[in-house]
Amino acid sequence: MDRVLHNQDKTERLVTKIRTMPQHSLTELDAVLMVARRGKFRAAALELGVSTTALSNAVGKLERALGVRLFNRTTRSVSLTEAGQRFVDQVAPAVRDIHEAMEAARTQQATPSGTLRINAFPTAAREIFSSLVLPFQRLHPLVHIDIVTEGRLVDIVAGGFDLGVRSEDLVPVDMIALPLGGPRRNVVVGAPGYLEARGTPRVPQDLAAHSCLRVRLPNGAIYRWPFEKDGESIHIDVDGGLTLDEASLARTAALESVGLTLAMESDVRDDIDAGRLVTVLEDWTPTLPPLSLYYPSRRNPTAAFKAFIDFARRQGAAARGRSLRRNGSTPESETTDAPLSAR
Numbered sequence: 627m628d629r630v631l632h633n634q635d636k637t638e639r640l641v642t643k644i645r646t647m648p649q650h651s652l653t654e655l656d657a658v659l660m661v662a663r664r665g666k667f668r669a670a671a672l673e674l675g676v677s678t679t680a681l682s683n684a685v686g687k688l689e690r691a692l693g694v695r696l697f698n699r700t701t702r703s704v705s706l707t708e709a710g711q712r713f714v715d716q717v718a719p720a721v722r723d724i725h726e727a728m729e730a731a732r733t734q735q736a737t738p739s740g741t742l743r744i745n746a747f748p749t750a751a752r753e754i755f756s757s758l759v760l761p762f763q764r765l766h767p768l769v770h771i772d773i774v775t776e777g778r779l780v781d782i783v784a785g786g787f788d789l790g791v792r793s794e795d796l797v798p799v800d801m802i803a804l805p806l807g808g809p810r811r812n813v814v815v816g817a818p819g820y821l822e823a824r825g826t827p828r829v830p831q832d833l834a835a836h837s838c839l840r841v842r843l844p845n846g847a848i849y850r851w852p853f854e855k856d857g858e859s860i861h862i863d864v865d866g867g868l869t870l871d872e873a874s875l876a877r878t879a880a881l882e883s884v885g886l887t888l889a890m891e892s893d894v895r896d897d898i899d900a901g902r903l904v905t906v907l908e909d910w911t912p913t914l915p916p917l918s919l920y921y922p923s924r925r926n927p928t929a930a931f932k933a934f935i936d937f938a939r940r941q942g943a944a945a946r947g948r949s950l951r952r953n954g955s956t957p958e959s960e961t962t963d964a965p966l967s968a969r
Contacts, residue, residue: 837885
């Protein structure tokens with residue numbers, strides 16, 4: 627019990643010191659929080675756009691001012707000390723509020739400006755890049771958009787992101803979600819020359835006789851190709867001479883007649899339309915949930931943030947309308963954004 631009280635008193639003294647530190651110390655706080663988030667000085671320095679030396683100096687300056695060591699450092703790893711973890715847990719929300727308030731004050735002008743950080747799956751980033759990001763930036767050239775693609779789910783608030791883009795079914799329930807379009811799907815494609823030489827698979831089991839481009843997931847596992855028809859669902863562990871973790875490489879290999887690949891339809895639509903790639907097993911490839919843009923509730927959204935959300939809402943409504951018309955349906959009225967848990 628005495629140790630717990632001692633630790634609490636120590637943390638309270640650290641936070642008290644922060645309140646009396648000079649204004650420029652926000653830089654040191656940002657440095658500590660980024661190192662804690664990324665787990666490496668080099669990665670944190672790249673994220674902040676500073677040198678590793680400058681970042682290390684900033685962290686050291688704050689540690690000297692506080693009179694406590696925040697990180698355990700070795701040649702191979704960086705980890706928070708016990709005091710450092712408590713410090714980060716208490717300070718991070720306050721620093722985030724400060725940045726939001728500063729950004730809100732800075733952008734209370736007619737022209738949106740500043741930076742928006744977006745986290746997305748690589749496939750999701752490719753899908754929204756030409757239809758959403760580039761058109762928005764043409765309208766608002768003073769807004770800098772920083773896109774980080776990751777194959778794993780991340781906490782966008784803890785990661786310092788303004789927005790996330792994920793499949794609708796993967797959006798956290800406490801986030802506000804904005805649909806970006808209609809259903810999507812994967813397709814199996816191959817070059818005409820490959821199919822002429824090797825034949826066309828009619829059912830997923832036929833893939834055993836084909837060279838397929840295997841995909842490695844972020845966790846190191848090999849992706850099993852999913853298929854579904856008439857209520858039957860199967861996953862095929864395909865075989866082939868190449869294993870890749872980048873969709874553009876698989877597309878290039880397929881175009882070179884190396885083998886068949888499973889791709890997002892949006893990634894290869896131009897190739898299909900031009901006849902460079904041909905779809906197979908079309909009746910076995912199910913639709914996927916649409917993409918959603920999501921974000922936490924914000925007290926003081928910046929002009930850039932509000933402009934992006936408004937633009938995404940318009941683009942998403944137009945995309946859903948096009949999708950429904952292709953399917954012979956009439957577009958419904960747009961739904962107001964709400965946390966998924968409230969729908």
